[in-house]
Structure formats: structure tokens, C-alpha cells
Amino acid sequence: MDNESTEPFEFSTHLLSSICEDASSVPTSILILSTLVAVSGSYVFGSAVGYSSPAQSGIMDDLNLGVAEYSVFGSVLTIGAMVGAIGSGSIADYAGRRLAMGLSQLFCILGWLAIAFSKVAWWLYIGRLLLGCGMGLLSYVVPVYIAEITPKDLRGGFTAIHQLMICFGVSLTYLIGAYLNWRVLALIGTIPCLAQLLSLYFISESPRWLAKVGLLERSESALQHLRGKNADVSEEAIEIIVYNKRFSISVDLKEFTEVFQEQTEASMIGLFQLQYLKSLTVGVGLIVLQQFGGVNGIAFYASSIFVSAGFSRSIGTIAMVIVQIPMTALGVILMDKTGRLPLLLISASGTCLGCFLVSLSFFLQELHKWKEFSPILALVGVLVYTGSFSLGMGGIPWVIMSEIFPINVKGSAGSFVTSVHWLCSWIISYAFNFLMSWSSTGTFFMFSSICGLTILFIAKLVPETKGRTLEEVQVSLNRYPTKR
Template identity: 25%
Template sequence: MEAHGRRLTLQIASIPLIVGWFLIGFSKDYTMLLIGRFVAGLSTGLTAATGQVLVGEITQPHLRGILCSLPFASYSFGILLVYVFGYFLQWRYVAILSAVLPILSLTLFFFLPESPIWLIRQERIEEAKQALTWLRDGDVSTAKKEASQIMERMDADQKKESMNNVWKTLLQPEVLKPFIIMNVFNLLQILSGTYLVVFYAVDILKQIKSLSFDHFLAAVWTAIARFIFTILAIILLGVVGRRSLALSSGIGTSITALFFASFEYLSCQQGEYFAAFSILLYVAINTVGFMILPGVLIGELFPAKIRGFAGGLTFMIFHFAMFVSAKIFPLIKQTIGVYGVFCMFGISSILASIFLYLMLPETKGKSLGDIEDYFQQKNILWVTRKKKDCSES
């Protein structure tokens, strides 16, 4: 995305996803199924950072939180869609239907502009102004003003970052501090169960002693809860600060996870509906903050000079950690049981809340330049910041 732009990268990313879904849908054996899954997985790696970086770069500060969280509404809706299709249809039909959306995405990107920030870094100034004019609904004066601010910002930094010094740039305080925040948050988010519950929803629900109804239907209900509360999170991001949302989600996730773990440990067989409600509440609270915030912050925390590289590296580490956790999770679940798993989720959520309270800056309403200036301060903890320079919203 640094060499060829955010838009073209996303278009290229649609191709393996289309091919992968068709390979899965028409697979004749297990090997072809794995090949299809691998090819589709390439697209996930290509789109994860690129989409968030693009949205973060093209939006105005007061809309950035809402628009950066919209991909997670799509993600939640996709989970719901596949769960519902999987409940009613044979899995091959679900795979083939899933190819429709990347085909639509590939087509629509021909009509959308490239990131103005990337264009200016490539010294394509007129194209950047045209893109900004389109993005700002034809307001030429606003587009010119914003383009000038971006150029001034880039003049203060090096205009080009070669691969020879990109690792040195990564060690600069304004890059290293957000890099640490993002990767620790991502790791604790995974351990809090955000994605493990998505991957193993049916398997987890089958092992809950107090649940006796259709586990596939129960998984559909968790997807419905996730989608509804993603929409709620998008609304909240317009009025609530990132820190408040993160801490509320972390504390709430911890309470609900530990409460359910205690309930399951005591083997309360008569509380079927209470157990179901606890699971849905856990999914809902976790979604509101922990699921959406890392993606939002990817587009906000990293400085423009290395946003693409740092964002891509962060998502690479995230996906590797998620891969490892997904592979060892069945063994962990078998060893410590469902109640032990939810204890792990709850403890991880507490640790994440403490970490975010100490480290995460408030970025709501701040320009990307303001956020970069904050990370250039000497402080490491948010609580020791210079409040006159970077106060909370």
C-alpha cells in the first residue's frame, strides 16, 4: 500500500478472496478446501490494515471514529450472514454466495478516490486536491486548506521513507509508543475471547452444561448481539471518548466473563436462560469496545510517514497471535474447561483495562497531526501527559 496506494491494494485484495471462495465452494477433496481457505486468507492479510489506514486518512476528525468503526459493523454483519446461511443452507452454497461481496467491492473501488495523504507523499498534489474536493462534497476551499495542512506536516518530516531506514523510524518515540500500545492491546483483546468466541461459538456452546437448545441457533443469536452492539458502538464513538469506551468494555467484559465462569463452575443446571443471557451480554459488552477499537486506533495513532508500514506490521503480528491462539484454544478448553476459559477471558480483560487506563491517549476530535504531536512528548503514560498540550475531549 505504500508503493501502489491504498485503493489499488484493496482492489488487488478482492481477487484472492473471490478465487478462494469459489475454490472452497467447488472443492472435491480436503486438500482443495485447504487451498481455497489459504488463498482467501491472503485477502484478509491484505485488507486488514489497508482498509483502516484508508478510512483514517480520508475522514475528518469529528467523523473518523464513526467511519473507522464501520468496517467492524460489516465484519459483524458478515458473521451474522454466514451463521444464518449456514443454519439454512449447505456450506458449499454459503461459500459461493460469499464471493458476491468481494466482486462488488472490486467494482466499486474504480469509482472511489485514492488517499489524499498517500497522493501528496507521492508528490501528486493536483490529484490529492481533486480527491479531497470529492471527499469534502465539492468544497474546494476546505480541500485546498486541508491539502496545505497535510503538505506543511510532511515538509516537517522526511518526504520519503526508504526501506533502509524504516526500522530506524519505527524506533522513534512517536512511532514506537503507539506501536507498543496497539500490539499489547491486540494481544490482550485476543485473550479476552473477542475472536475465539467467533471461531468456536458452536463448540463452546455445546460444552456449556446448562444450555440444551440448538447450539447452531444459539451461535446465530450471538452474531445478532454482536451486530446490534457494533452499531451501538458506532453511535457511541460519535459522542464518547475512546478511553471511556475501552475501559467500560474492558471492565464489563471482565465482570460478565467471570460471573459466567462462576455460574458454569457451580453447574447450575436449572439456569438455562440465565446462562444464555450471560453469554449474549458478554459478547455485547466485548463488542462495544474491545472488538472495534483496535481497528479504529490503527487509523489514528501512527504518524503519516510510516502509517502504512506500521499498520501492516501490527496486523501481521495480530494475525500471527490470533493464529497461534486459535490453534491451541481447543487444547486449553479441553484442559481447563469452559469455566476456565471464561476465567482466562475475564482476567485478560482486567489486565487490558489497566493497561489502557495507563497508556491509551484520548484521540476523539483530535487531528492526526495533534495525535502525532502527543506521542512526541517525553511521557510514556497518558496520566503523566502535559495536559495543556493534549487535554481530553
């Protein structure tokens, strides 16, 4: 892997060390290695998202594509992601977390190769669709895997590395693509895919998944490996299987195996039961509000927003990259120190303010007032939005989604929430230009209002999961039948 490709992984190693400084749990080398291997998939996710911008002119010139044809190339990624998301939970449940990540990288490698060697538009579309399928699977399995292997006081920061590596993937692909041919850029995209694929053999499978499929001895062995050979994992091993605190640590293997087996696998339809209502409301609500707050409209069309506001597109785009990565890193560091809720509330408030400032900028333009000031106001608004979103709303909904669902519905719930995410992403991406044509002021005021609604939703419904085991979180949210 070249220098630019290894930089994010070296940075992540240093960041993981800083997260651990104030934590009571001491991470083992295998825990850090497993996390870094997992988030190399997140980098692939980001590089796929970031590819279409720097490659646009080269692909359109070399293959004689029109704007409409290239728009199909860009948008088919989201369609593929929806397809991948629908099967993500089932694949991760039946094949395991490691094999699911490996399968996703096979999709991504085939996708990158189809793009790199394409001679006609159809091969571009097929490659982009395959990339999307891999992304849809990765967007579910990476945060879930990290949440399941990490101690409770490190879980938030480690899981949030997923979002940071997506940012790195987008940013570095954009920067590298400014200097390289689009075919070479696609071939470079296969490098982190191969890195994860070849590294999966050396990391531990999720102890919670192993317990779910009845491999209890392997589950405890994997947990011991992740926590260190001298760590006492007996209590955590039992809690993984038995969600109810009525069972003491002295409960024997036979008894808690029977209790575990009573928790039957829920289908997608079975997910919509009263006992899972709160978890489903929180998980879906956060994802829907995250997307309808305008993130993909702003991210995908930032250049046109700056031009419409009368500001330099190059300066604005560079400023966004400069703000995004350090704010995401700050969110990762603070996740297990301040907790999820404070970061979410600050982040949602910032996105609300940012959209309001952009709306105000366009409103001033319509009134032909403060013409020198309004472009700067638009830039400030977009940067406030981008920085605030990166701090919490970008990554924390995925962290919480990986924490709140019980193991027997995690697959179906994860598939459903991830599918909703990509559907909402497509709706906003598709509708944004039409909304801007209708009213730029109205579009951003609407986004600001939705971000305001997000603040209320978080304050009223979202639980604090900092410092609690996954089982404690799930028992507090979901209703379980009483054992008699």
C-alpha cells in the same frame, strides 16, 4: 446482488446518515460512496470467517473429510491472513489504498472459486489460504483508507463501520448457509468481492497517500472532491503534509514539500525507534489484549461452550447473533459522540464481567451446586461478553491503529500490528480446546483477568483521538526532530 446481500449496505447508508446528524462536518456523496465501497471489503472479511461453520457438514460428507482435515481447512484461513498482513502495509504504501483493496479482492475471488469447484481437500486448503491472504490485506487497508479520507469529527463512526460489516458478513453467511449447499454459498461469496472490485474506479484515492508519494496537486484535488467543491481545504491540505504546527497556512508549496521529504520512509526495523515507541505500544497492546481476552475462543467455539455449560447450542448461538449486530451498531453511532476512551473502558469492563460469569458458571458445576441456574449464568456471561466486545473492543482498536501512526511508518506499522493480530488469533484459536480440557473455570478466569488488565492499559496509555486530525494525534504521540 441479491436481497440478503444488499441489506447490510442499505443499513450502513442509514447508519452513516445518523452518524452525521450531530457532526459539524457535512459528508459529501463521494465520501459516503467511498466508505461504502471500502466496507464492502469488510463484509467479504466477515463472510470468509463465517463460512466454515455452516459449510462443515456438507464439505465433510461430499469430500469424505475427517475432523482433523476439516480443522486444517478452518485454521489455514488464519495462516493466510498472517501472510497477507505481512505484506499489507507495503502493498498499500506502494500501490495505493484503492489498488490494495482491488488486489485483496482478486485473492478472495480466486479463493472462493477454488473452494466452490474443489474435488479434493488440497484445493479447499488452497482456496482457504487465498481467502486468508485477501483478509489479511483487507483488515489493514479498509480502516486506514476510511480514516484517511474522513473529516476528524466523523472519522471514528465511519471507520467503525468496518467492524459492523464484518459482523454482518459473519451473521448473514451463517444464516444463508443454513439453507444453501456449500458450493453455492462459496459462489455467493464472490458477489461482494466483484461489487467492490468494480466500484473502486468510482471512488477517490486517499489524499494522505497521494501526498506521501509526492502527488501534492492530486492530493489537494482528491481532498476537495471528498469535502465538496465549495469547501475550503487549504488548511487541511497543508496539515496533511506538515505535522508540526509551527508552519502557518501561508507556508508556500516549496517549503512544505521540503519538510515532507525530510520524513523518510521507515522500514520494519526502523519502526522500533524511540520516537514511535508510544504509538507502537498502544497499537500492539490493544490488539494483543483484544485477542488474549478470549474473543476467538468464544466466537469459534460458542456452541461447545453452551453444550459444556448444559445449555442449548442453537438458542445460545442465535442469541449471540441477536446481541452482536445492534451492539456493534450502537458503538458506531456513539464513537464520535462519547469518544473512544469511554466506549473502550465500558467494553473492556463488560468483557471482564462476562468472562467472570462464565467462569463462575463452570465453578458452580464443579461444586455440583445451583445446577438449574449455572447454564443460564453461562449464557448471560457469553452474551455480556459478546455485547460488550461488539460495543468497543471489537472495532475501536482498529480505529485507533489507523489514527496513531505517521504516514511514513503507517505501512510497516500496519503490517506489524495486523500480523500480531492474526498470530494472536491463531494462538487462541489453537489453544482454546486444550485450555478447556485443562480447566473450563481456569480458562475463563484467565480471560477475565486479561480483560481486567486491558482496563488498566486503556486508562493509563491509550489517548483520546476524538475530534482531532490525524496529524494532531500523531504529533502528540510521536517525537519528531526539531527543524532548525
